[in-house]
Amino acid sequence: MTALLTIIVLVFILIAIWQMVKIFDLALATKNENTQVATDKDNTLNGYLMMGFLAFIYVITIVCCVLWGDLPLLSNSASAHGPTIDNLMIISLVIIFFVQTLTQFLLHYFAFKYKGEKGKKALFFADNNKLEAIWTIIPVIVLAGLIIYGLNTWINIMGVDESDDPLVVELYAQQFNWKARYGGADNTLGKSNVRLIDIDRANILGLDESDPNAQDDIITTELHLPVGRPVLFKMRSQDVLHSAYMPHFRAQMNCVPGMITQFGFTPTVTTVDMRETPEMVEKVKRINDIRVENSKPLLAKGEEALEPYTFDYLLICNKICGKSHYNMQMKIVVETQEEYDAWIKEQKAFKNSLIN
């Protein structure tokens, strides 16, 4: 029934368009003119609309920046390398903003300024080497700067310095959750392979039980990191591709079945400190206002209200991995060394977690 009604409405819309066009055409029809080719009137109207559209582009830019300019992750990074990425991002955005504003102006202004008039002659201007050299060389210079800056940043981030004695943590992905594995007292991960997985004995990550390094490994469902200490993540996946995305730390790496990938960073702000930054206080308040608003219809239906939100760092899956891809996350807690030591002490070592 709905489908039928929709079709009828569409048919009526089509008829209405047809009628409107006929009236329009009749009103505009002039003798000996092909009415479907733009006239001076069309040129003028569309020329002005081009200026209007330029204004629209500027307005939407400003509106987006004002309304949502605080959404992008551009300042409150929580890792040592974060500010360098943010800096490069801001520089790139400024360049883009400048070029965008200028070129859109030229494009739309020319479209307005040189709108066609009968009898006017266009300028035969087919080439100018000097001009073309200018707009080849300027991008070359700007891009050379961006490439050098970008590659420097990239190499610094991706180069892992093992001499820093980083905390080694395995991030283990499966449809649709995350596990973390710590090396234990020796900070060395035991050997592992998914072929060794033995669900009955609770060897869920496929650790090699005969490897001495594996005995004190610790498997957790929350990721705790001591602040200020470099962390080296070793990523593994047991089934399909996943991506370990930690937006607040400006960190991401795919988890690939059959190989181990890695990414390292140093967390610099504890969860508690991050919650207290003015930006975060404001953001959490804003989100909670939204949640209160969204709870109203739920309450009216007799359901429970949404839980209030408190900020936590998150590890989220960012590579399509199946049905529940949209709900594959793990909480990250950045804390002081003492808090971390206390937490890790409470966790079970691998050898003690096996069921015999």
Place this chain on the structure above:
Amino acid sequence: MSAHADTHAHDDDHGHHHKETFVTKYIFSQDHKMIAKQYLVTGTIMGVIGVLMSMMFRMQIAWPEEPNVLFEALLGKWAPEGVMDADIYLALVTIHGTIMVFFVLTAGLSGTFSNLLIPLQIGARDMASGFLNMVSYWLFFLSSVIMVISLFVEAGPAAAGWTIYPPLSALPMAQGGSGTGMTLWLVSMAIFIASSLLGSLNYIVTVLNLRTKGMSMTRLPLTIWAFFITAVIGVISFPVLLSAALLLIMDRSFGTSFFLSDIFIQGEVLHYQGGSPVLFEHLFWFLGHPEVYIVILPAMGLVSEIMATNSRKPIFGYRAMIASILAIAFLSTIVWGHHMFVSGMNPFLGSVFTFTTLLIAIPSAVKAFNWITTLWKGNLQMNPAMLFSIGFVSTFITGGLTGIILGDSALDINVHDTYFVVAHFHLVMGISALYGMFAGIYHWYPKMYGRMINKNLGYIHFWITAICAYGVFFPMHFIGMAGLPRRYYTNSNFPLFDDLANVNVIITVFALIGGVVQIVYLYNFFASIFFGKKAPQNPWKATTLEWTTPVEHMHGNWPGEIPHVHRWAYDYNKPGHDVDFIPQNIPLKDGEEELQH
């Protein structure tokens, strides 16, 4: 290189004496003009499906898990009580991407305009092989039918994203859509690639061998240059995707381990050993990146031609435009790794790809500035085709600029696979290529159907579409930079993203308006075939050869001899002439210099 097509012409004249049946004229036609129209109509139908899908998943993103009568009507069992299922959400996203990239913007765009314009603009009676051309179209048709059939299989269509990364796409137990749905997807794409290769080879051979007397390579309109280079890139890169698809079929059906290794899923260890999903990513993107240029180059060619004609000026920097097409084509084959910065690929390789990727900005900038300069001091005729061309340059700039962020490996770490990427590529290749296609349709409609398409509906179509395109994709950059991943069925499990929900609603509203307004275009397109005003021979006063053919289509294109070419395609308002434009087939006046740039 320029050759007469006399023998060819003889064949066609000969064929002309036979009576054409409905089947040979409209169905198994070997005439390039009819094949172009077949491509266009098939592409349009696929486009409608693709856009409808995007409207559905946009509604799901804006109003997650809310019942919707449209879902109930269109998705059937996949929307119990009108609530969209998470599996079908991923399938919609996947098939939307596949259809729009391959079926609409590759076959629908290149297939239509290469077929229509190559013989007409170079002065040939038809394509080098009319038969292969026909086979090419019917393979495309077959692959479209298989893709549409795959929407109706029991366990759902392919749902691993249009990039179909294994193991997700390889293992039926990983996802419902990776069963029969994925098999059909792969079969459809394999046939599609065969179609595309036949088409491309035909285009290359035709451009190289069948140019009329005087049509040197440096007198070719930029459209032909763009189609020619596009075909070359297609021939280089599509076979690599075919090999990836074949290897994936082997992994899926014959137990090989090209892309799979060490997998434990649903309680059991699979036998795969030694393969790597990263290999698939390399093979996929070796096509996948050139593919975006296969999509955008023809649009660039069309836009260059339309802008010059409607500005009543030569295109600025003709040779620079050709050089930049060549540079883009070359670079496009060595930048694929920028899709894989965080794939686990060696970071050093990442730096190489950053370098080559950012280089593409240079020829792109040259093109953008040359288009803008073409407008300068012109006498702009604001036909709908011209509006779409200006719109093309606008979205190409807006979308292209964010490429310097995504191409920069260090920055890609944090925006990879977020909505920032979605906004970027939709503007720079999706909307831009679509604008190029619309521009081409409005401009060459009189050539295709012998009738004029209504301009006022064209204006309505352009302006509402233009506003909606920015309304959808401009705000999308912001939620991407806020870290929102793409391909999420709902964001309600992340209170962190609650303050992005209202942005998503605004985007969806623009998307729905933009989608619905395409009805105006569809109406205009189909109604004008029957009720449009009869077209004059050269409505836009253009210089190229296609406008010297009769309005009524005929086999062999020209009733008499093929015109000879004496000048380049851009003699608009040439000094020393009283006329507004000089067609390519008019000889030089005594003492006239052939200005060529």
